[in-house]
Amino acid sequence: MKNQNPTFYEEVRGNGVSRRDFLKFCTTMAAFLGLEASGVAQIAKALQSKPRLPVIWFHFQECTCCSESFIRASHPIVANIVLDKISLDYQETLMAASGFQAEDAYKAVMQKFPGEYIVMVEGSIPTENEAYCCIGGRSALQILREAVQNCKAVVAWGNCASAGCVQAASPNPTGAKPVHKVISGKPVINVQGCPPIADVMAGVVVHLLTFDRIPQLDGLGRPKAFYSRRVHDTCYRRANFDAGLFVESFDDEGAKRGYCLYKMGCKGPVTYNSCGIIKWNDSVSYPIQSGHPCIGCAEAGFWDNGPFYQHLPGVAGFGVETTADKIGVGLGIATAVGIAGHAIVTNIRKHKEIINEPEEGSNVETTKES
Amino acid sequence: MRSRTIPLREVHVWELPVRIYHWINALCIVSLCITGYIIGNPPAFMKGTEAYFNFWFGTVRFIHFVSAFLFFFNFIFRIYWGFTGNEFSRWYNFIPLKRCQWKEILDVIKVDVLQVTSKRIDSIGHNSLASLVYFITFLIFLLQCLTGFGMYGAMSSAFLPRLFGWVVPFLGGDMNVRQIHHLLMWGFILFALVHIYLVFYHDYIERRGVTSSMIGGWKFIEEDVIERHENKTEECPKG
Incomplete structure (x- = not known):
């Protein structure tokens, strides 16, 4: 009889992965995450005992390259994580459901697992006019804000969700913003890259699963294990x-x-x-x-x-080709010209002081000897 | 022989620590600007060899980092000296909080920069405009230390650079930090150009011995200026 809520281990074993390969995967992940030797056992235990992680995966303004990177992970178990382990109850690209059924699927996750599910986001969120990105008649911002209310954590996949990527590049017509700028009160893990490396994505998921807490993040919200x-x-x-x-x-x-x-x-x-x-x-x-x-x-x-x-970026406001060095040399020449001009003017205007003639009525005594 | 006799007095303006600070700072800035420019724009003069035999670019960076540490601690020392040094090196000279300091700034602009009027500027130490410019350079020093150590901190496990770990996230990433650091380098170069010119200018016009004052510490000041300074009847007492 099949377990109603199978663990990851049960699922991959069912898919024909040997225990040996499973342990190899756990070891690889422990190494990627920078864990000590005992971490391997922790990961193996978690994947064998914990039920699947409920996940809602949104696609907003993006190109789906993060999903593409993720499902193209060459390690078969990594691919399994994507497709089986994290319960992708809602993933626009990969789910079979559509229309009302799809909407139902993610609402069901929110009701069934309040405080437990993870929101994963691909893509930036338009704020200039929310209508630039709508799904099922609702804007990306509305959908995201509703979904994160009861979530455990938010994973921002890729540069779009972490920093806005190309949509947020100047002049940013849609007012695209990354996830952490439009929501508050929930931990956001920025998994940077365009796209992120598949093993990094898998590593973040394994970490969430094994330790039930978000990985250590740097000042820009990126997991230190991969972005330090x-x-x-x-x-x-x-x-x-x-x-x-x-x-x-x-x-x-x-x-x-x-x-x-x-x-x-x-x-x-x-x-x-x-x-x-x-x-x-x-x-x-x-x-x-x-x-x-x-x-x-x-x-x-x-x-x-x-x-x-x-190597050097262009300086905003001076055109793409203008680097800091070009501006610096220009200012340097202007300064040198200014100095030369000032020196000439000084010799004319301050002639009296330079040739040492005291001004009328001053108390300076002058002696001239020949 | 042309000569003149005027009532002058020697004044000990720059104490030894100030002079040492000045020359260490000057050396550091020269070293940092040269190595910094090379780091930003390295000449590729070596070809057809293997990395194993060379380390010149690593050495350039090493000199940059060592100079940066020296520059930083020297800068910290100067701030400390701004609270314990003599009246010409105190912090209040550098921040124009008084109306008369702003008036002197205008006077200096009229007399020395635009040369539309002729008047003697009576400051014994820095004049108020020079002081303000030094204050701005201090802010640039600070920004340069923050951005520099911010970039350095990511590859260091030492205590001091780690203190600057917040800089990179604050400025939104290494790309911006490096760009700011690079632009500010030109601020140092432009400052050095104008600074050296103005030393020549003041020595040429005022003949108070400003160039050698940074070596020996003494300036020749007109007696009436000193008298007014001592009686606190000068136009702009700064203390």
Whole structure:
């Protein structure tokens, strides 16, 4: 007889995953989360004993790349987590239900599991005119505010939900805002990236499940386990940076030798993510390993800090190509011209003081000897 | 031979700690601007070699960080000295809270910047405009320390840099912090240009020995100015 409320372990075993593979998965996750050795057992125990995590997964202003990343996780158990373990009672892309049934599904979660369910959000929320994003006749803002009222925590998937991403880039016509700016009173986990790495997403879910509390977050609400180090500081090309070996164009000798992409506009030095460690597609590669500079997709406002292939960003109000250095040199020249002008004027206007002639009636004595 | 005899007195304006502060600060700023510019825009002069044999860019960054620590503690020391030093180095010189300080600022602009009137500015230490500019540079120092240590803190486990952990989230991410840090560098460069020019200018016009005063500490001041300063009948007593 099938358990009414099966645990994750029961489900993956039912899907033909061996216990050995299950434990391998637990070990991988414990390593990703930076847990000590005993953490493996904790994860294994949680996945074997705890019922599924009720989840409502919303899609607002986004491209679904977070879902795409998640379901393309190469580890079969990670994919199982997405599709089976977290009970995706409502997920616009993946659920079978539609129309009223779909609406019913997520309302049922809110009624059945008050204070227990997790709201996961993909996409930003329009605030300029809420009508830019409506589902079932209600705006994204209304839906989200209602859903988070009784939730346990909110997971903001990707740059859209964490920082607004491209929709919030200047001039931001829809007034797009990230989740943490439109709701209050609930913990929000910002899982940054465009999209986030699938294993990072799985890691966050496993953490929620195992420990029943949100992972430790940094100042920008990102899980520290995955976002505490710069891509730059974990980059395998870092030695080239310290040695001063830089690629100067995509077809030069340096690019062939795998030098540092700093001068090609790599945003690794200002981007916090696990790309250099966990990598992508079952740890096959990541952008820098494939010869392309990091575009900083895990940082707020990365679209506005472009161009992607320029190390220094453009300065707002001066045009895209104008960097801080160009403005600085311009001001420096203007200052030098001003100084030269002032020096000339001084020699004319202050002639008397310079040639040492005391003014009429002053008490300065002058002696001239020849 | 041209010469003139005027009643001058030597005044000990800059105490030794102020002078030491000044020159450490100057060295740090030169070092930080040069290394900072290279870090922001490194010359790719090496080709066809392997990373194993070189560390020059790491060394540039190391010099930048060491200079930054020195600059920071030197700056802290100067703030402390603003409360214990002599009257010319006290904090109240730098913040124009009095009406007469604003009047002197206007006077300096008329006399020395625009040169529309001719008048002697009687300040023995900094004049009020210079003081205000130094106050603004102090604010830039502070911002530069905050943004610099903010970026540095993420890769350090030391106590001091960790104190600046809030800066990056406050400013919305490393990208903004780095941009601000880079723009402010130009503030230092422009300040240095004008500062050095004005030292030349004042020595050229006033002949109070302002250049050497930062070496020996003494300035030549007209006797009537000192008398009025001592009797507190000067135009703008700052204490």
